[in-house]
Amino acid sequence: MSTEILMPALSPTMTEGNLSKWLIKKGDTVKAGDLIAEIETDKATMEVEAVDEGVVLDLLFKEGEANIPVNKAIAIIGDPNEKVEVKKEAPVEKVIEEKKIEKNIDTKIENKKNDIIDTPSPKIEEDRNLSSEEITMRQALRDTMAEEMRKDNKVFILGEEVAEYQGAYKVTQGLLEEFGKERVLDTPISEHGFTGLAVGAAFKGLRPILEFMTFNFSMQAIDQIINSAAKTLYMSGGQINCPIVFRGPNGAAAQVAAQHSQDFSSWYSQVPGLKVIAPSTPYNAKGLLRSAISDPNPVIFLENEILYGLKGPVNNDINFSIPIGKANIEKEGKDLTIITYSIMLQKSKEAALRLKEEYNLDAEIIDLQTLRPLDTKTILNSVKKTNRLITVEESWPFGSVGSEIANIVQRDAFDYLDSPVIKVNSADVPMPYALSLEKLYLPQVDDIINAAKKVSYIK
Amino acid sequence: MKKLQKADYIKMYSFMLKIRRFEERAAQLYGMGKIGGFCHLYIGQEAVVVGILMTIDKNDSVVTTYRDHGHMIARGLDPKRIMAELTGREDGYSAGKGGSMHMFSKENNFYGGHGIVGAQVPIGTGIAFTHKYNGEKNICRTYIGDGAMNNGQVFEAFNLAALWKLPVLYIIENNKYGMGTSVDRAAAGLDLYKRGEAFGIPGEKVDGMNVFSVIEAADKAGKYVREGNGPYIIEVQTYRYRGHSMSDPAKYRTKEELDNYKQTDPIEIVKAEILKKKIATNDEIEKINKDILEEIKNAAEFATNSPFPKDSELYTDVYL
Numbered sequence: 001m002s003t004e005i006l007m008p009a010l011s012p013t014m015t016e017g018n019l020s021k022w023l024i025k026k027g028d029t030v031k032a033g034d035l036i037a038e039i040e041t042d043k044a045t046m047e048v049e050a051v052d053e054g055v056v057l058d059l060l061f062k063e064g065e066a067n068i069p070v071n072k073a074i075a076i077i078g079d080p081n082e083k084v085e086v087k088k089e090a091p092v093e094k095v096i097e098e099k100k101i102e103k104n105i106d107t108k109i110e111n112k113k114n115d116i117i118d119t120p121s122p123k124i125e126e127d128r129n130l131s132s133e134e135i136t137m138r139q140a141l142r143d144t145m146a147e148e149m150r151k152d153n154k155v156f157i158l159g160e161e162v163a164e165y166q167g168a169y170k171v172t173q174g175l176l177e178e179f180g181k182e183r184v185l186d187t188p189i190s191e192h193g194f195t196g197l198a199v200g201a202a203f204k205g206l207r208p209i210l211e212f213m214t215f216n217f218s219m220q221a222i223d224q225i226i227n228s229a230a231k232t233l234y235m236s237g238g239q240i241n242c243p244i245v246f247r248g249p250n251g252a253a254a255q256v257a258a259q260h261s262q263d264f265s266s267w268y269s270q271v272p273g274l275k276v277i278a279p280s281t282p283y284n285a286k287g288l289l290r291s292a293i294s295d296p297n298p299v300i301f302l303e304n305e306i307l308y309g310l311k312g313p314v315n316n317d318i319n320f321s322i323p324i325g326k327a328n329i330e331k332e333g334k335d336l337t338i339i340t341y342s343i344m345l346q347k348s349k350e351a352a353l354r355l356k357e358e359y360n361l362d363a364e365i366i367d368l369q370t371l372r373p374l375d376t377k378t379i380l381n382s383v384k385k386t387n388r389l390i391t392v393e394e395s396w397p398f399g400s401v402g403s404e405i406a407n408i409v410q411r412d413a414f415d416y417l418d419s420p421v422i423k424v425n426s427a428d429v430p431m432p433y434a435l436s437l438e439k440l441y442l443p444q445v446d447d448i449i450n451a452a453k454k455v456s457y458i459k
Numbered sequence: 460m461k462k463l464q465k466a467d468y469i470k471m472y473s474f475m476l477k478i479r480r481f482e483e484r485a486a487q488l489y490g491m492g493k494i495g496g497f498c499h500l501y502i503g504q505e506a507v508v509v510g511i512l513m514t515i516d517k518n519d520s521v522v523t524t525y526r527d528h529g530h531m532i533a534r535g536l537d538p539k540r541i542m543a544e545l546t547g548r549e550d551g552y553s554a555g556k557g558g559s560m561h562m563f564s565k566e567n568n569f570y571g572g573h574g575i576v577g578a579q580v581p582i583g584t585g586i587a588f589t590h591k592y593n594g595e596k597n598i599c600r601t602y603i604g605d606g607a608m609n610n611g612q613v614f615e616a617f618n619l620a621a622l623w624k625l626p627v628l629y630i631i632e633n634n635k636y637g638m639g640t641s642v643d644r645a646a647a648g649l650d651l652y653k654r655g656e657a658f659g660i661p662g663e664k665v666d667g668m669n670v671f672s673v674i675e676a677a678d679k680a681g682k683y684v685r686e687g688n689g690p691y692i693i694e695v696q697t698y699r700y701r702g703h704s705m706s707d708p709a710k711y712r713t714k715e716e717l718d719n720y721k722q723t724d725p726i727e728i729v730k731a732e733i734l735k736k737k738i739a740t741n742d743e744i745e746k747i748n749k750d751i752l753e754e755i756k757n758a759a760e761f762a763t764n765s766p767f768p769k770d771s772e773l774y775t776d777v778y779l
Binding site (some may be wrong): 006007008009010011012032033041043044045046048049051052053070071156182185187188190192193194195196197198199200201202203204205206223224227228232233234235236237238239240241272273275296297 | 479480483484486487489490491492495496520522551552553554555556557561562563564565570571572573574575578580581582583584585586587588589590592611612614615616618619622623702705706708710752756775776777778779
């Protein structure tokens with residue numbers, strides 16, 4: 001049997017090459033791995049090895065011949081006793097075997113699984129298991145982690161100051177005492193390293209809860225979060241999942257300035273493979289953190305330092321959870337919709353009260369709870385009812401969660417809108433230190449009211 | 460050192476040759492446009508992974524860089540499915556979604572195949588953490604290229620591994636070049652195996668062209684790690700015959716340098732030993748060569764005939 005040796009493509013862009021030198025001659029016996037020729041490409045001269053074995057029956061080009069197309073036969077090897085028919089016309093063009101994939105239009109942005117989450121978010125007003133006592137958000141988070149650690153030995157927590165110090169914000173208070181140092185681990189200040197370590201542990205089957213002292217420091221580790229945690233299930237063809245929760249305070253605290261006040265909600269929400277959650281109350285913090293810890297995917301759980309002290313009733317059932325991907329209609333209304341999440345829920349509620357009192361506007365408030373996958377159904381239903389929308393969030397304005405919502409609404413509810421969507425965001429600058437400027441930077445109740453007036457055409 | 464049986468010699472020779480033939484065939488398929496993107500070949504480095512393989516337990520874990528085809532073959536994975544991943548087909552180990560640099564086999568404890576230089580080092584350390592956490596006696600072998608040895612997260616991982624006494628064996632595959640930059644132009648201090656010293660991690664340098672040296676070092680290091688003493692570093696001095704990737708003409712080194720290394724070809728060393736010890740005859744070796752050539756040819760055939768992933772696969776495996 002004879003084999004053709006083809007002009008190889010030695011780079012992804014090469015279409016033809018020059019045969020600068022033969023290292024074999026007719027009649028030679030070649031073995032796999034032997035050098036056979038030097039080929040000059042657009043970039044350099046490279047040696048080519050044989051992969052098949054046999055006697056060189058013919059060399060089809062002379063040394064020095066130029067512009068030989070990729071995949072054209074340049075030599076024939078085989079058994080000398082066998083009659084050979086040389087195909088003169090080998091395929092000239094590099095064959096690109098590619099199927100057409102349906103063009104990615106942005107209606108496909110949401111993972112299909114999102115559509116099947118149809119359990120509504122439980123409503124605190126209707127919850128019959130509500131505790132009589134009010135606890136802080138901090139305690140709600142702590143209790144949920146402890147409950148899940150009791151249930152599943154594979155759940156452990158690591159991060160800076162989570163163990164002996166009891167948590168930089170006391171969210172992990174008492175966990176070391178109950179679960180020991182094997183499951184509550186103080187790490188060095190080494191985000192890139194311990195995040196990669198936790199991702200590796202999750203690949204191998206553990207369920208880490210990784211606390212970033214604040215999400216600002218997650219930037220040190222963002223490669224491991226995105227390139228490793230978010231993408232490996234896909235890159236492994238579904239073999240290796242990464243059940244991990246990255247949690248910690250996100251966004252502004254109080255006067256900690258530019259490097260310690262950043263909001264990462266839209267950064268992480270952009271990434272397929274991640275789920276992103278932003279709780280706003282002790283009640284939903286509990287239900288959402290339970291879902292996050294139980295989820296087989298990497299979850300970004302964005303807390304807020306100022307909310308840690310917020311008190312409220314919770315559901316103490318150790319199996320109580322709030323589904324990921326479901327928004328909560330915090331307050332029903334008919335005149336306009338305010339979509340918000342995390343700490344801006346409080347300001348939105350304050351604004352809604354004043355809108356009613358001062359302008360007789362009945363605002364509907366939607367607390368997203370989950371940012372990715374986004375509950376587009378609840379958003380669209382509300383807009384179709386109120387016909388006016390403002391989004392309120394702490395992140396920078398460019399490409400924010402509100403930007404995506406505005407896009408979805410103009411695409412899927414265009415005819416229902418009575419006015420353009422208006423976004424309320426932080427100022428498009430790094431966070432300043434001065435108290436006065438910080439206040440100016442962050443969305444305030446008055447900003448929300450002004451936006452609501454604008455979409456309602458009230459001067 | 461581990462006592463080698465006759466069968467071990469044949470196993471070593473076969474695996475090393477299989478890796479080389481596989482890579483040559485991959486280069487050919489790349490040349491024919493059947494393999495796209497980046498494709499980093501392991502030719503010349505075979506003794507490293509095969510030497511380590513001889514000391515491995517099947518429940519040990521492995522994580523490596525993007526130069527991973529040989530690592531998968533050494534892990535006993537099917538060349539057909541590896542090649543099918545290179546050609547981006549549905550029978551590939553990652554169903555055609557990973558490609559050359561991102562291949563995994565969870566059932567064989569092979570955790571990639573990582574495309575970001577250095578990222579596999581904390582990950583391997585975390586896999587070792589899991590072995591310890593679960594009370595298993597297994598260790599994680601984490602391969603590192605010489606280029607990654609200047610990457611910050613590697614040192615963060617060393618610190619954590621030593622701090623928590625994790626069962627991780629770090630294997631630096633020093634093939635002298637990080638892409639086109641030679642080690643002496645990238646690293647201050649050429650003894651990469653000493654870079655764990657500050658953390659109390661022992662290290663040693665090994666001749667990576669000689670599989671027997673690799674086995675000896677890996678055996679000793681593996682025992683140290685398995686006994687719960689914490690991490691260990693071996694720096695294996697090796698050489699890649701090919702460029703960094705398929706499109707690299709490797710003009711940053713001389714032909715003499717390459718030829719010099721080819722004089723100590725790792726496969727020839729094993730072959731000579733087999734003949735010297737009369738473990739197999741020339742004819743028997745020839746038979747092995749033929750069988751491997753055939754196996755790899757079939758792998759290429761399989762990989763070019765396997766279907767492309769279905770369009771609907773675009774949206775699967777994003778979430779579990």
